[in-house]
Amino acid sequence: MYLSKEKRKWLLGALLAGGASFLILPAQAQEAASTAHSFHAQWPQASLSAEASAQVAQDTVKITLASELDGASQAKVADQLSKTLASVMQEVSGKSKVKASSGNFRVWPMNNDHGKISSWHGRGEIYLESTDLAAASELAAKVSDRMPIANLAFSVSAQARAKQEQALLAQAAQAFRERAKALTEAFGFASYTVRNVDLSGGGAHYAPAPRMMAMAADKAAVPLEGGTEMVTVSVRGSIFLHSAQK
Numbered sequence: 001m002y003l004s005k006e007k008r009k010w011l012l013g014a015l016l017a018g019g020a021s022f023l024i025l026p027a028q029a030q031e032a033a034s035t036a037h038s039f040h041a042q043w044p045q046a047s048l049s050a051e052a053s054a055q056v057a058q059d060t061v062k063i064t065l066a067s068e069l070d071g072a073s074q075a076k077v078a079d080q081l082s083k084t085l086a087s088v089m090q091e092v093s094g095k096s097k098v099k100a101s102s103g104n105f106r107v108w109p110m111n112n113d114h115g116k117i118s119s120w121h122g123r124g125e126i127y128l129e130s131t132d133l134a135a136a137s138e139l140a141a142k143v144s145d146r147m148p149i150a151n152l153a154f155s156v157s158a159q160a161r162a163k164q165e166q167a168l169l170a171q172a173a174q175a176f177r178e179r180a181k182a183l184t185e186a187f188g189f190a191s192y193t194v195r196n197v198d199l200s201g202g203g204a205h206y207a208p209a210p211r212m213m214a215m216a217a218d219k220a221a222v223p224l225e226g227g228t229e230m231v232t233v234s235v236r237g238s239i240f241l242h243s244a245q246k
Contacts, residue, residue, distance in 0.1 A: 043240040043241060043242060044187075044189075044240070044241045045195060045238050045239065045240055045241070046180075046183055046187075046192075046238060046239055046241060047236075047237070047238045048176070048179050048180060048183060048236075048237070048238070048239070049176075049234060049235065049236040049237075050172055050175035050176040050178075050179050050234070050235050051172055051175070051232055051233060051234040051235065052168040052169075052171035052172040052175060052232070052233055053168070053230055053231065053232040053233075054164055054167075054168060054230070054231055055228045055229070055230055055231075056156050056160060056161070056164050056228065056229050056230075056231050057156075057226060057228055057229075058154040058155055058156050058226030058227055058228060058229055059131050059133075059156060059157050059160055059226065060129065060130070060131050060154065060155045060156065060157045060226075061128075061129070061130060061133050061136050061152060061153070061154050061224055061226060062127060062128070062129045062152070062153040062154075062155070063127070063128040063129070063136055063140050063149055063151075063152055064103060064125055064126075064127055064149065064150045064151040064152075064153075065088065065125065065126045065127075065128065065140060065143065065147035065148070065149060065150065066103075066123060066124070066125050066147060066148070066149075066150035066151075067081060067084045067085065067088075067123070067124050067125075067146060067147045068121065068122065068123045069081060069084075069121075069122055070110070070119050070120065070121050070122075071119065071120055071122075072119055072120070073120065074107055074109070074120045076120075077107050077120045077121070077122040078107045078122060080122075081105070081107070081122040081123075081124045082105075082124075084124065084146055084147065085102070085105070085124045085126060085147075087146065088126055088143045088146055088147050089102065089126055091142065091143055092126065092128060092139055092142075092143060095135070095139060097130055097132040097135040097136075098128050098129070098130040098132070098135055098136050098139050099128070099129045099130065100126060100127070100128055101126070101127045101129070102125075102126060102127075103124070103125025103126055103127050104123070104124070104125045105123075105124045105125070106122065106123055106124075107120055107121070107122040107123075108120070108121060108122075109121075124147075125150070126147060128140055131157055133223075133224040133225070133226070134223070134224070136224065137222060137223065137224045141222070152224070154226035154227055155226075155229070156229045156231065161231060164231045165201055165231060165233050168231065168232070168233040169199070169233050171233075172199075172233045172234065172235045173235055175235070176197075176235040176237065180192050180194075180239050183239075184239075184241055187241065189241040189242060189243055190242060190243035191241075191242045191243060192239040192240060192241055192242060193239065193240045193242065194237060194238075194239055194240075195237065195238040195239055195240055196237050196238055197235060197236070197237035198235075198236045198237060199233065199234070199235060199236075200233075200234045200236070201231070201232060201233050201234070
């Protein structure tokens with residue numbers, strides 16, 4: 001299509017004008033962002049934290065059953081130990097209230113005074129875990145003649161911890177708001193807004209009495225009693241302080 005000289009000049013001018021308007025937009029956006037940043041920069045900021053804690057009963061036990069034996073042959077020790085573990089695992093598996101799983105299995109040499117191998121020692125483990133402490137104790141007692149208890153570990157179940165942390169979150173948030181308000185008034189400002197907030201949780205463990213950590217040798221189930229655990233929810237963040245000082 002043929003365009004006259006006058007139309008070409010008009011079209012070029014229109015394109016240049018349109019291009020100039022697009023070039024202005026980024027500068028306008030930068031100016032707006034700079035203004036917002038300057039506006040926020042005028043507000044003083046303060047960092048603070050608050051937390052809420054509660055002692056929770058440990059409702060879960062993990063029992064470590066262990067079998068150890070010595071022998072002159074590595075293969076013989078490994079074979080006898082494997083048979084013991086298989087026998088016990090068959091008896092403790094498939095229970096609805098107690099979860100059974102395999103633990104460590106190791107056979108290693110024992111050296112004499114001359115540094116030569118004199119015998120072999122083996123150790124195998126099975127773990128029992130349950131929130132039903134009585135059922136776990138009873139099951140462990142049934143196999144204690146072959147695999148006695150080597151260790152007990154108590155903890156708070158994930159369900160109980162989540163429930164407690166949900167309750168503590170509301171308390172920690174309220175404590176954060178009260179502290180923010182007190183800080184705002186202490187420095188003579190009229191109000192505040194939250195800039196950012198971070199949440200975290202933790203727990204301190206308290207072990208049960210040592211007398212509860214042993215199983216009777218006559219296959220009688222001993223009552224297990226867990227300790228307590230301090231569950232904590234922390235709220236950390238910063239706030240903007242608003243308005244002229246009082």
